[in-house]
Amino acid sequence: MDLGVLTRGNSTKTKGESRGSGSATVDVQLAEFEGLGSGELVKLILQADSARRQLDGYLTALLGRFGDLEGQDAVEELCRQFGLGRHRARQQAKTSNSLKALPDTLEAAKQGWISIDHARVMGESHLRAPLSKDQELELVVVAISEDLDEFKKTVARSEDERRADDGLTRHERQRERRSGKVFDGDDDMVVLHAEFDRIAGERVKAALHDLSDRLFREDARSGSDRTHEQRNADALVALITQRPARADSSDVNSNGSGCCPVGDSDAVSSDDSEGHDVGSEIAPQATTLIVSVDYDTLSGQLKSAGLIDGTPIDIDDLRHIACDAGIVPAIFAADGQPLYMGRKQRAVTAAQKLALIARDKQCIGCGMRASACEAHHIVWWDDNGPTDITNLVLLCPKCHRKVHKHGYAVVEDAAGQNKLKSPHRAIDRDRARGPTEAVAA
Template identity: 70%
Template sequence: MSQAEELELIVLAISEGLDQFKKTVARGEDQRRAEDGLTRHERQRERRCGKVFDGENEMVVLHAEFDRVAGDRVRTAVHDLSDRLFRDDAKSGSDRTHDQRMADALVTLITQQPESSGTSESEDLENDSSECDGIVPQATTLIVSVDYDALSGQLKNAGLIDGTPIDIDDFRHIACGAGVVPAIFAADGQPLYLGRKQRAVTAAQKLALIARDKQCVGCGMRASACDAHHIVWWDHDGPTDITNLVLLCPKCHKKVHKQGYAVARGPDGRHQLKSPKRGSAGALPRGPTRTAAA
């Protein structure tokens, strides 16, 4: 940007209101980037982003930026459901704040979905309740762990997969609306050692891997995006046993099969990915380097 253009922007910033100045800047950006062949909406789409990360006080922070079209769709959906919750609160006398309703609306829209029925939208609104009628849970998997104290016959030490503790009452609430899949190692009905009987891992084995590895052993990618990998490859007579399996994301999985990387145990006993240059005396055996999937 030239000095003259900068001075012009300074003058406009002083003379125009904030909203109008934003539009002026946006129009200027459109003009400067016209030669790239993209429309304003296409440039906005390229800048879209989303993040979910741990914040302060053990809270989870959601941050996202959308193009105007997608953003207006999201805003409309959140506001509509927030308004429904506001009407519910008015009927029930709830003291939930606006920000709390917005957060609850986001959770509902992201983790649940509208229930298909023959009723019209107006009928649905008339039948709204504090439980958000017309909304049913999506098929979402949330892994929690809990210890059972045989002496007292009570549940203890409930927590999320990342180790974050949760109250036993919260655990019971989750279990009431969930399809419970017990991940009990080596228990009847949950075979974690299949040997050479089959190549594909079972649902129980995948859950056990998530509970053990928690993420890709190579790069730390979240477990939900990972595959189960045979440390000693299936094509090299490796068994489909929990002790011969690790979680690898697609990129790290490709490194093993096409770039000569190997899975090894680190000093702390956890699995990690070793490059062919670094090597490791403690590396676990693997199959020959070829493109067959593990």
């Protein structure tokens, strides 16, 4: 499609080079639409959608080529410069990499015939069960006419057929595709996204619906205006962070899931005035939160409480969650809590680990959550590096292996923050703070 059809008004022109086709010009001219009727608006919307698809495909092809030159870590870092969150940036980088093996699919996206989301589904399936050329083209044709939800089912069926001789049942193949993600969304909200095989998914739905129904009956008695979505969210929090108070082998819900005991409508009670309703048979789960709180010695009061990521919380909220969670202070220097061990010992102390979590907040390489990370000596212990807080950073196991086995180095950026640098990219050796050769850890 000629993007020049979006004409009437100012235009933005960018020139690029498409693989195998020489020089190409992408000409997007944005039309004025005030005063247009519905029919004309629909026409422009369809044209704009086609242009968006082409640009999405072209961008993905560019990122794939950039990944060939600089590596996938560099692609993800570049995507972050678009203003994308870490989760979206990682997803875009993975899509650009997977579609390099499916040139026809990528070309269909570049031409605007299919969306980049359709292409991504095919790329992910190809990684699990390779597509032949003919199979790829067949799915591209189907992708043109099916919406994304339908197409996911089509690709799943195709994958099952391609893997028919791998000795696995369809349920076992579904289990392989299970996934769970927790990441920061907009406006300081936290987003959970999970996909389960059918059996596990039904168990989750049964447990969630049971507790949500109990909360609905409680809301009906109390006159609460909590919405269905809010009840589901509260039920999910309860199921994840709390546990049955009188759990035993007989505590199985009516659907047989065993995830949450089910009683009658009287088995639910409200635990505070803010609507944090949980079942009376549900008790707090052991949870640990790391918070930073200033203490005003003049007034003798706590002030400026915040979570590990810097999100401020009210002191009243801190008191409330203290009932359900163990509160651990962020310790940087305190009597009896040494943060500088020198060469006395190799392993970090509990206080040092807490200080690292409060300072780095996540893996300095990939952003993995701090609780899954390990302490790494910037100047390695075997090279006489001390076990001091200034010589330690948080690395997830995967990034830790990159340093010790693949030549990655911990360096400081312009702001003085520790970052992980790939050996495949130019490293300012004067600022490198650790060895880049693989030696014994």
